[in-house]
Amino acid sequence: MADALVFAKTGQHLDDLQQAIARGTLQGKKYSEIAQEKHCNESYVRDVGAKLWQILSKELEEEVTEEVTKVTKSNFRSTMERLQFALFSSNVAQDSVQIRNINICGEARQPPDTTNQNPQNKTTSNPQQTPTFHHDLSEMPKLGSFYNRTAELELLKKEILTEKAQLLTITGMIGMGKTALGIKLVEEIKHEFEYVIWRSLETCPTLAQLQNNLTEIFTEGDNQTSPLPLMNLMKFLQNHRCLIILDDIHYLFMRGELAGHYQPKYEDYRSFFKQIKERSHQTCFLLIGWEYPREIAQIKHPNTPNLILTGLDTASAHQIIAEQGLEPEANGSRFIDHYQGNPLWLKTVANFMVELGLTVTEVLQNQPLLFPQDLKDILQQPLAYLSEPEKQLLSLLAKENEAIALVKLLEIAPMPYADLLDILQSLCRRYWIEKTDHLYGMSPVLRPYQF
Template sequence: MNLKEALKLADRIVFEKTGQHLDDVQEAVLKGTLERDTYKHIAKDFDCSESSVRKVGSELWQILSEEFGEDVSKSNVRSAMQRFQISQVSNFAQGDVVAIGNFNICGEARHPPNIPNSHPPNQETSHQDLSEMPKLGNFFDRTPQLQTLTNWILQQNSSLIALIGTSGIGKTTLAVQLVQQIKDEFEYVIWCNFDTSPTLGEFEAHLIQFFSHSQKQDLPTANQKALPLIKYLQKHRCLVVLDDIHNLFSSGELAGKYKPEYEEYRSLFKKIEKISHPSCFLLIGWEQPREVTQIKNQNTQINTLQLKGLDIAAAREILRDYGLADIDNYSALIHRYQGNPLWLKSVATLIQELGGCVTELFPDDTILLPEDLKDVLQQQCDRLSELEKQVLSLLAKASGAIDLTQLLENSRIPAPDLVNALQSLSRRCLIEQQGNFYTISPVLRQYAIAAM
């Protein structure tokens, strides 16, 4: 089956299902997909938006799914058409049709039947285990961050990305939106929630079971042994998302120190960084592995994105949901809570329950700390070492930004320990640095003064 025949097959199926032939955009999407173009490239060639192309593609894959009796997506339409063709040609003996080049060609097999990896490296499959991925709720504008992550993954082929930020800032929500947009560019996609903190052995076994089980579904007659994890990552383009990665690290220690039972993850992340492969690991959490911070400046395939708060326009949409978009000084309220979606929802709930008048009873710089917000802050602060708590208390008591010299003068902490604590707090996204000056958010300052 060549490209012309593939388009003809799709046109016939679409006509049977809808009563209309492939339109120009549908044909461009299918043709571009079979030629391994990205949606972005197809949109550029056809002079339309990427979102329009994605929508047309999604509708087309749904039509083909109904006809083929399997889930069809951008990443597996080629192999799905191959399987459908084989199922329709019943008079061909087994082995008379082999997959090479662009599509199936009738003739002798190019590879001996029992040689591992006899399938061409570009043969595509599509398997997604997103059962642990949260549902996408309200998504507020994060276009620049989405573009950055998409570029790192699809254009720069980053092998390891850390998405970090304070609790409630929107890391997981952003990652869900990202996965929804780019999942069809991968052969395998899996989302793993690390709330349960699996050991490395358990985690690797889970991934290998996912990869090998999916392959057995594609090749029911194959009798292949499970490969080491890194071999799957090298052989296929995989997207692996690890949410709440901070659960691997010890509380009461500086940021990124593994719990003893999870030390082996260090070797996995180093292997992902060192060995050549087309796959990507996306780590989401309050902090990141120390080895990521050590190598990301030396290797463009290792990246870290620290997520900041929403801008005024996006954060105002949260207040609008609570009927507070038009209160006086709404922008000051957003600024005080740093555009953190969870923090804003917490204080907005308090204001709403009190009838909205609470904003008129306190000075503009008042920081309200609802109990649920205190609980959120406590969870993150409970992870700090005693040294970090001392430094955070010093920063909280300062009237504004404070430089390293003043911190040394105001404390009895040895200079090397103070510097390490500042670095760790920065890696946890709990303090901000501007030149030689350090400061903390108004919310965290209020909490630290009361709790530490």
């Protein structure tokens, strides 16, 4: 019934979140519980709920009852029950809502997070209508365990929703949880966009293939009878609020070269990202990967912020190793710091220790610390992208027990000064070395690796 009232007022059926709010309210759930179920921010759920009650109140006042009825979360159930009885008694169900098919919350007319193809949901001229959501998240991985990234989430939401950033990147060493953070972000803000599309570049689509895929989705969502011309793609992005996530961006780049060099058949992505960055539009592209394109790194721009994801806080890292079955120990923080708070590294090493019956204390008493084969296999993926000069420089840094200055690097590195600077920049962009107070060094966990 609520769905019918909203449709009568706005020309749109209840979306997935509105249905969850109505259904949850009927079941006596709090906003916080509904927000948790839908992976949304509680304040956002409250805002959507307030607008829903306002629409229902207006429709009840104008179309169904002669007296003013202000719908709230607390009286929603009783209001719907009174309305159902009134409609049945006055026999007006044929004119407004079919009593024999009463549906207080409204059933989902489409699978969640997919394009809505119901012709009843076409755009109308009603100025108060809410946009129909077209969410294609078929390539988005399922979110598993998620650990505290509150600060990073809030920063991303601010950049996207408040600052209207057009091109963002989430980068960091493999295993830091970049994709998981992107998934959590999408779950919390997807209802702010008409279109939300997640695509993985692991299959290495060309730019033409990606654009064709996007235009097919936009054509279907915009009720076009023929494909949207590629030249109109930017115009569509200017007229519609879209969030497009491109995960695994690093697969576009060449192996054996310095950071950010495109493979020949993906060079046109360079001009595409440049166009997205510089032209005015309503869309946000979020790029996720081990490294980011050189054209983004070269020019700092307020519309293209980069979030570098680092290790988890100590409490979250302790939670990870506890979940793997390791007993908490007083010196656990040293163990966590050694593996840089990297979620995947910690899980891998902790699982290895549990299998062998090792404790944190035993591991810390031996040097070098554990570097199991499973962790080597994980690091082999980004290592395959390094150039030979980069591997050569890492081998030299691995022999140093602490970070060293550029002057000393020049003494031990058999390469010209200009080449050394380019290599250092590339390794920093790939997060294989750390720069602190003009000193360059490697994480202790990486030093045993044979480069």
